[in-house]
Amino acid sequence: MPPSHEADSIVDDFARFVQASPSSYHAAVEVAERAVEAGFTWLEESEDWPGGPGKYVVVRDGAVIAWVQPEASGALPVRVLGAHTDSPGFKLKPTPDVRGNGWKQASVEVYGGPLLNSWLDRELELAGRVATRDGRVRLVRTGPMLRIPQLAIHLDRGVNNDGVALDKQRQTQPIWGVEAAEGDLAELIAARAGIDVADIAGHDILTVDTQPPARFGDGAVFLASPRMDNLTSVHAGLRALLDAPSDAGHISMLAAFDHEELGSNSRSGASGPFLEDVLVRINEGMGATDASRRRALAASWCLSADAGHAVHPNYPERHDPTHRPAPGGGVLLKVNANQRYASDAVGAAMWARACEAADVATQPFVSNNTIPCGSTIGPLTATRLGMRTVDVGVPLLSMHSARELVHVDDLVGLGLAVGAFFAMHD
Template structure:
């Protein structure tokens, strides 16, 4: 096996492990933090003082994470040193459990769910579903009397069963029509109407080892139990849940680890930020429209003796790369894509451009990403959507507006975006991480 093939295999295996370990944004952050700690990063709490000594650090806020390194230049680093930031998001569309989910119909125990984000809801039918998330429990020894715990159940506890074709023969001709309220409630057993009552809160309490009355709140979501894996006769594709956008999150973490191992001589502070809630607009305390990124960039400046003026100077020289997956040209629907901008699977990272600023890319940002791909020795593709179709967006425009920094949007090719099961190119993942490493540590 060649060195390149070995590297591609290693990146693919690492990505698959990360995807399987991260069924919720909270687990995605936990998995990323673990990779960083193993490489020598020190985790700090937001309530702690910002570290003043040069080093590698990571902080989390719920389902979001920020990591940075000030070790390259050591004590000689000027407070107004600009940043190189790679941003991504940790959340993916799914079905989330309602606060009072228990109900029954026709002898079935059901759970009320709400669709999170722009899910392809048909892809959630007839699948073995597990559950995961975060739970807040009563704890007299914890601050405010509340402790947080991550939990996950990788067992087939839920299913959303599709109606048999015999009872709706129009589905072949007219297509499947799903009502979020009526047709997506999963069933998880029988007997609720006959007295063998099981409540979700009581079951969740059993999973985390507390009394039902001590479960004070939860963020609970479903996930498909099929593991991530390489597919195809040559293994040149990866199929998994949550590729959008955990593939970028993983590539960003790998890139940061590479950047601190081989720091650039140029004056940059490398930063990775993984946001929650991108799929629902990012308007939260930990989304891309929050204070999370700008507050921590300022705290890093102030911790090394800088001023507000130094912080604003740093932002003026900062470049942000906003990463999200990109639509590969679909062979069965090629007419839905811009004909002069085909995006090939395993064709390299994708620069994303939109004149109406659904992406933040301008010529300066595009140049920074093109140089990173050139330095990494990987090809670069360019995506624009058809002029007669609306364009999606990501965290790039909002982080650009909040910081005033030059920003570029990019991605890696994927099919079936927002499905329970997406596919991407195996070679693309190694190229993706290499390009981001070059962006964080430009030659």
């Protein structure tokens, strides 16, 4: 692990990255802009690409792929850090305004699988993109504007015994103003985007917790933050890629997809063609034949990085009795017999070598047999491309909460291990 001042710098940079990335669309652009600042060339999918060596980045909606391409003739293996840019929450409906009982409310639908109660009584903003009638797209964010208010205990005396059970339609619509006041959300969004409301043809806008990341706990070893699932992995992959060597005998790549929380079935999701499209264009530019491209894929690796679960001290029975990931105990190797994660024995060995080279601890994560685990982009990438894949990630508490928790050593360790993964010679 690096000295404490270097670790602090990494954590601070992650906090800035989160605040600059309130939506998947912002996150993709933030990755691209940081890459360009570091010397990468921003490519457009609709234009010709250079065929030679260099550092490149391309954005597709809320997804982004960046890579370091060495000097070579023909196909090269690729080492991909796969992650996702989206997080659970609420998405604004096409007709966003609701009025009644003295209030202005936003009409939203649930995006992914958020812990609904964690969104109560928080100052929220709207963030995402708008499309104008001429086809242009603009990013937009409002700043703190909304709140989903919890019912007072005086009106629900049994709440502390019975718990909070929210109706997803009636009880998750945020307030943002009083009914008597003029103006609506579309006008507010247009003003923030710097356009006329009549020009808006569509929008992809989500609610965002506005509380900034903060360290706390004994020795400030914990970081609380929104969207750690899965900006922890995007940030780790980006930092590692910016330092990746160009002479390791392979292409180093960050592939951060959108819509993982919905199942990845979209043009910018891991089940879509984005990664394959980029790999095909890279290989065509290098003069690779189809056979050599397939040989290179057989020698390639995808490190599917997504958050996992630290053992919860108040619910230890929900975890496997012999696999209990501890905070600060190391980056996770995620294993599942039913291929919800793509890790296998060969992948575990590769990951062990990377962690050893980075001097980073690692610990296995396996679900309790009675509680099925989620899945990641790992099995999707392995299935689509036949690429060897291993699932890893940082252990979190409160995953899918509006505000999640990580031990800073694990956050730092993931980036170091990914750096070693990119630097390992084939």
